[in-house]
Amino acid sequence: MPAPEPRPYLVSIDHLLEEDERLIWSSAHDFCQTKVLPVIEAHYEAGTFPKQLIGEFAEMGFLGCSLEGYGCAGLGPVAYGAIMLELERVDSGIRSFCSVQTALAMYPIWAYGSEEQKQRWLPKMATAEAIGCFGLTEPNSGSDPGSMRTHAKQQGPGGDFVLNGQKMWITNSPIADLAVVWAKTLEHGSETPVIRGFIVERGMKGFSTPETHGKLSLRASITGELVLDEVVVPKDNMLPGVRGLKGPLSCLTQARYGIGWGGVGAAMDVYERARRYTMERVQFGKPIAGFQLTQQKLVEMHDEIAKGLLLAHHFGRLKQAGKLDPVQVSMLKRENVQLARNCARTARTMLGGNGIMGEFHIMRHLCNLETVYTYEGTHEIHTLAIGRALTGLAAFS
Template identity: 50%
Template sequence: MDGLFSAEEKALALDVRAVVDEVIRPNIAGWYEAAVFPREIVPELGRLGVLGMHLEGYGCAGRSAVQYGLAAQELEAGDSGLRTFVSVQGSLAMSAIHKHGSEAQKQQWLPAMAAGEAIGCFGLTEPGAGSDPASMRTTAVQEPGGDWVLTGTKRWIGLATLADVAIIWAQTGEHGDGRGVRGFVVPTDTPGFSAEAIGQKLSMRASVQCEITLTDVRLPAEAILPAESAVGLKGPFQCLNEARYGIIWGVMGAARDSFNAVLDYTLGREQFGTPLASYQLTQAKLADMAVAINKGYLLAHQIGRTKDTNPAAVTPAMISTGKLDNCRVAIGIAREAREMLGGNGITLEHSPLRHANNLESVRTYEGTDEVHQLTIGRTLTGIGAFTRTQA
């Protein structure tokens, strides 16, 4: 893979890797065990330039899609939860403002978010509307004076208890402009906004996922995302595809880290008087893992180069192909690596089981396997099978 990347791209990846090695690796076991997100690293991520790094202007780095992918895989080699922070901040919250926001909204929020001085979240999913966001029950009612009043509940919202601003998607219907789902920029100190972290998680423990309650949250008329591109579900879906693209690369970082952990272990651990790496079964497993990781990187690289050179050619089915298969591959490698570590593999001294647990969440969010299978199936057959009409 080395020859596929420019010197600038490799230098960026190594810069991110150095921060992961210095700041994340020595601490991640403790953060994971204590279920703590290390907020103190956010300014460092801002200085590194990875927050909204694929966006242009407003203090953002303006990096390529491939550079963003390389950064994502280095971050996820440290932990999926920390790559998720960068994804929620940049690909969801910042992208929503950058793609759909007013100039005033962009000036107010994007520079601070790029620097890590402000944190954002993205409120789409609800307790009863996960894979079917069109059935969301959160409403936005526009009053005669122009103010909007938001009411509803959002669930599994990353960073909400830490966020300074939330992008909230709500149904307007007959209560507003009659144009369906719209996005709103909501400062989290607005009266009626509250967030509570979801506890007792077995996955993504060094991360924060929350439930948001919106109780008559009053916003000025200019809080709405005004761009025509934000009308309906196409608005949030454009942001979701940015996040899904980062996952295609990110999960390969978790797979690579799991592979490296078990390679080092089998070279150093002796059983029956010889290193585990000397056995044929071990070498066969290592070989299969290495081939799968390189295939996943080639898929991510192809999508990334296409995104940089011909973005119109990057279809939802292409993104779904990458997200679906690379998540499957990564979680399989993490599980295999845990098995090869034996009993030692269940401790936080070794990374594969932590990665495997985290990847259960990554495989689920931004579209389950089934959602991506149906997206690909719709492209193959021309028939949308997301809903089934009863006779």
């Protein structure tokens, strides 16, 4: 009996997609493979971000693509997810740039900003004339954002605000033209601070964005701090549409949704590379893909990717219908980043010593995914969020 024709995947969602979603996915794949992949390893090794691609991201419609109006593409959740998948298929840091610009910087202005703020910033951000970042995490406030120390105080009735504090691990901050900063805010006449969002602009006195050096992960992503030293921010720069932690947490939900798709992309890349390598690498007289243990690893990676892709599509359709809730997004981020991390580890072993070499791209994904595993909600915090939903009992405050 002749051997069957090998197939890289036994599960596809192509038949579940609309025609425009297929076209968007295909164009995103082609762009990432032809424009990003050839340069990414050099940037990773150098610890630099490929700034020359920012304008091309905008031309492709990637920036703000999930938002409607103001020069944004207005794509549905599945098309947006497919773009995030293809970006992370080449590098988590590249997906991080587009994800932060869209879900963490543009989204809060789009969802909670005044019409003047939207008109001023969103068109520029969609065309990459303005780069944004998101300031929530602090040196002593990560998983517990309610404990933030950054604060704002209003200068008299109807006056401007003075911001003080420090934010850390801020993607894009060293090149950002604006930062959406969340701070405990004391408005004039009130004795109780409430968390509010502010658009802090490059050039405001006392505002600086030092770059973070020494990273061994996400090296092709630019990371820094936000330092606020008596920064006077006009009252018109405060986002009027939201109060409390709902603001920043809703932005994180948008970003985590994209990460859930991105994890599948990273997993696909390492699986496909391991599959090709083991079918070509000959030991003991035959390709190592012909050995049982190698096939077990390929099957386990393949099956986890299939489940992750189906989960992402299912939740994408729920989001499209307005029925996706934050704990489901926690599940998507938790499961798909974990599967990507596991696939990268497995793929590394299958390439042996070659697995640590940059030219094979596996180790770069593995190092990147160690960060994705803990940022925008650690794996453990998402576990407890899901546990709370299942039991009604909170294991943390």
